[in-house]
């Protein structure tokens with residue numbers, strides 16, 4: 001009759017259990033690294049292939065209203081709804097702009113934002129100037145820079161006249177990258 005020593009049994013089982021745990025940890029490590037690699041690869045692949053995807057024009061034509069609302073040789077404040085809004089944008093979806101009508105169908109539509117740091121400029125009929133309340137930037141009636149810190153004139157939107165209405169190409173953020 002043979003008697004087995006229980007201590008000896010435990011000692012024999014230990015290396016096997018340890019190797020199973022090590023295998024499992026190794027597999028878990030591989031899985032975590034693979035997941036991290038995939039997460040990092042998604043934006044990289046997106047960046048590489050983004051140049052092949054046709055980009056949509058982020059702008060759209062929006063009516064500013066009937067031409068009669070804009071008398072010749074005058075500048076008026078108008079508002080349009082940003083074409084790319086979300087329900088929670090609220091009032092920020094309403095974009096103001098300055099409309100200057102020269103004669104007939106000749107207009108200039110200016111972004112309200114100062115070309116310095118974006119404060120809303122105001123039109124002063126008496127002096128024929130746009131003025132910025134933030135740092136004293138001043139623009140002539142044609143939107144060109146008159147004085148102060150702005151590095152350029154006011155941003156101008158594209159516009160068209162159609163069906164007796166003035167339309168602005170909205171949806172574009174005015175930045176210094178836009179042509180003067």
Ligand code: FES
Pocket residue numbers: 114115116117118119132133134135136137148149150
């Ligand atoms: S934001 Fe208009 S002058 Fe600075």
